[in-house]
């Protein structure tokens with residue numbers, strides 16, 4: 001079983017834009033990770049805005065999908081934030097991860113304070129990228 005899995009992952013390393021899905025979690029050393037099956041963690045990495053989303057505690061434990069490629073069998077690099085490569089699956093829907101300031105009506109794609117009023121933005125999972 002373990003041999004089969006590692007063969008599948010090394011094959012996947014050659015495919016661009018691969019999608020993997022699991023439970024967003026933390027590794028034992030507190031790095032972003034995806035639990036793709038029981039006791040099998042894949043470390044996640046990406047650009048700064050992407051890692052900001054992975055570090056958002058509000059998303060930990062969700063049914064999470066990322067698109068990118070394997071750097072090694074247990075390290076997955078997510079495509080850059082502007083390619084919209086992270087999703088949460090909830091109630092049978094594939095939701096985009098966005099952040100919303102309800103004071104200024106400004107939408108962003110990584111957690112943090114609003115560029116306008118400095119309010120900490122709300123997590124807003126959406127079915128589409130429409131405003």
Ligand SMILES: [Zn+2]
Pocket residue numbers: 101102103104105106114115116117118119
């Ligand atoms: Zn604001």
